[in-house]
Amino acid sequence: MSITENLKHVKNTLPAHVTLVAVSKTKPNEDIVEAYEAGQRVFGENKIQEMTDKYEALPKDIKWHMIGHVQRNKVKYMAPFVSLIHGVDSFRLLEEINKQAKRNNRVIECLLQMFIAEEDTKFGLDEAELLEILSSEEFAGLKNIKVVGLMGMATFTDNQTQVKKEFTQLSNIFAMCKERYGTKDNLDLNIVSMGMSNDYPLAIECGSTMVRIGSNIFGSRNY
Ligand SMILES: *Cc1c(COP(=O)(O)O)cnc(C)c1O
Numbered sequence: 001m002s003i004t005e006n007l008k009h010v011k012n013t014l015p016a017h018v019t020l021v022a023v024s025k026t027k028p029n030e031d032i033v034e035a036y037e038a039g040q041r042v043f044g045e046n047k048i049q050e051m052t053d054k055y056e057a058l059p060k061d062i063k064w065h066m067i068g069h070v071q072r073n074k075v076k077y078m079a080p081f082v083s084l085i086h087g088v089d090s091f092r093l094l095e096e097i098n099k100q101a102k103r104n105n106r107v108i109e110c111l112l113q114m115f116i117a118e119e120d121t122k123f124g125l126d127e128a129e130l131l132e133i134l135s136s137e138e139f140a141g142l143k144n145i146k147v148v149g150l151m152g153m154a155t156f157t158d159n160q161t162q163v164k165k166e167f168t169q170l171s172n173i174f175a176m177c178k179e180r181y182g183t184k185d186n187l188d189l190n191i192v193s194m195g196m197s198n199d200y201p202l203a204i205e206c207g208s209t210m211v212r213i214g215s216n217i218f219g220s221r222n223y
Contacts, residue, residue, distance in 0.1 A: 003031055004038040006217045014211070018204055021065050021193075023214030025050065026221045029057055035217065036062065042083075044212050048074045055081050067151075067212055069123050072096045080104050086151040086193050086212075089113045089123045091133050094145060101144035107186075108144065111151040111193050114173060116166040118155045127173055134181055142186055149191025149210075150174050154199055163199055164206060170194055171207035 001009070007022070014020060021044040024032050032043060036059060045051035046068025055064055055078075063083035070087055078085075079100035088094055088110045101108040112133070115124030125133070133139055134147075152170040154163040171192060178189045195203025195211040203211060215221065 003034045003218060006219075007035055007038050007040055010213055010216055013201070015204065017209060019191075019210045021067065021210060021212045022217050023067065023196075023212050024054070024218060025068075025214065027218045029054060031218055032058060032062075044086075044214075048078050051082075052077050065212075075100045076103075079106075079108065082108060084109045084111065084148070086111045087113045087123065088147075089115075089125055091136070091138065094133070094139070094142060094147075098142040098145045106144065107146050109146050109148045111149045111191060112147060114150050114152045114170055116152040116154060116170050118162070118166075122153050124152065130173065130177070134177060134187065140184070140186070145186055147187050147189070149189055149193060150177075151193035153196070154194070154203075160202060164202055167194055167199075167203050167206035167208070174207070 011020060019042065021042050022035050022040050023044040025046045041061060042063045042065060044065040044067040051064055051066060064081060065084045065086060066078060066082055067086045070085060070093060072093055075096050085097060085108065097108050097110060112130060113124040114130065115122060115126055150170060154166040174189060174192050181187055191210050192208050193210040194208045197213050197216040200211040200213060
């Protein structure tokens with residue numbers, strides 16, 4: 001099946017309130033153009049250099065989401081254009097994003113990445129660290145970022161009970177924070193980014209509002 005057909009198929013399975021991030025990492029610009037011509041505008045990349053090259057080459061109304069682990073010294077390269085950063089996993093990173101956003105005279109939207117999996121290969125905050133960030137005075141002082149939700153990755157396993165437990169945990173933390181912190185200048189929790197090609201229907205069942213799908217659209221990746 002073509003990218004256009006794959007995209008149509010995936011979109012047909014998504015409820016209207018769920019945003020699709022088409023994960024184009026490692027894929028050539030022609031593939032992104034095909035998805036773009038089929039109407040897709042939100043793309044996800046996991047390397048800042050690759051995303052910046054693609055941003056420069058491709059139509060300017062594309063919304064670029066950084067879904068990978070972010071190194072603080074590279075934030076400056078994406079700060080002029082990035083639309084949403086999913087993988088924010090420390091206060092120091094948030095501070096750096098705020099600094100670079102200010103230099104570019106903009107507010108950058110971020111998701112805080114939560115560690116929900118049983119694998120220690122994945123990044124993210126635990127609940128206590130999340131609450132510490134959101135409650136801090138230092139956080140309140142960051143005017144050039146806006147935390148708009150949470151992101152998480154489930155354990156890579158066929159065990160649906162396990163995956164469901166992890167997604168539900170993220171959903172519950174999200175609901176608790178939304179209730180506890182409400183809306184502020186730099187905090188407006190409305191996105192739960194969870195679900196990839198192999199687990200997104202379950203993620204949606206558990207409350208996801210944003211899915212990050214690569215291989216089901218672009219085919220498997222050759223690294
Ligand atoms: C690669 C990647 C995805 C997409 O994975 P697929 O299995 O190809 O859908 C989603 N989220 C993150 C963080 C990724 O790195």
